[in-house]
């Protein structure tokens with residue numbers, strides 16, 4: 626069964642044709658490392674998968690649910706199944722580590738209610754939050770303020786929050802981009818351990834080609850909004866990845882927008 630099925634998806638920002646007929650299936654329990662030069666559309670794809678951005682044509686199914694057919698409330702429910710780990714951690718900075726993790730389970734609520742809700746959280750939820758923190762090695766920091774943690778520690782909190790959310794898919798958008806190499810490896814090790822323990826499905830973007838060779842089941846490379854390589858990790862050489870990166874920047878993407886029917890030119 627596919628956890629994620631993307632079929633011929635197109636996405637425009639105004640006249641900019643960013644996703645250009647992208648097709649990709651990710652079976653349940655698989656970890657895919659997504660590579661591609663700046664501006665090729667990786668984050669846009671991630672946002673479409675999480676329902677944060679709408680695509681214009683094609684289909685995305687998450688566990689057999691077609692995203693474009695979901696109502697806003699169905700989309701909110703589906704989002705609980707999709708945990709996100711971003712480069713910038715996306716934590717609430719002025720509250721404790723514990724409250725941020727608890728927020729994973731209370732994820733439908735507004736930030737302003739966070740403190741109140743965490744006071745009202747059941748004992749069972751509080752124990753789960755502590756256990757998620759223990760899993761990422763941060764039980765001793767539960768009462769610390771998030772802004773006092775290092776980048777690596779904040780990313781651990783973000784992972785604990787997705788555990789609390791009971792996500793079945795993890796979308797990780799450059800999760801180690803702002804970390805030093807050692808912390809980056811530790812976070813990738815932790816992320817991959819946690820997803821393998823729970824049989825989660827992962828789509829993770831990286832820019833470090835050497836690391837991409839060490840993590841995940843499959844390597845997918847995007848170029849100009851489409852997939853140009855999709856192979857088991859063991860069969861992809863560093864050189865072939867480098868070649869696919871070469872010359873790829875914000876290339877001229879002349880096309881026709883379905884809305885405007887005007888010639889397009891990407892920046």
Ligand SMILES: Nc1ncnc2c1ncn2[C@@H]1O[C@H](COP(=O)(O)OP(=O)(O)OP(=O)(O)O)[C@@H](O)[C@H]1O
Pocket residue numbers: 638641643661662663664665666667668669670875892
């Ligand atoms: N909200 C937006 N409105 C208009 N254009 C956007 C928007 N978000 C992204 N873009 C443009 O879409 C293109 C793809 O951006 P995207 O962030 O998806 O690329 P990326 O592959 O994730 O790049 P990076 O590796 O630098 O994060 C870029 O040209 C970007 O400027």
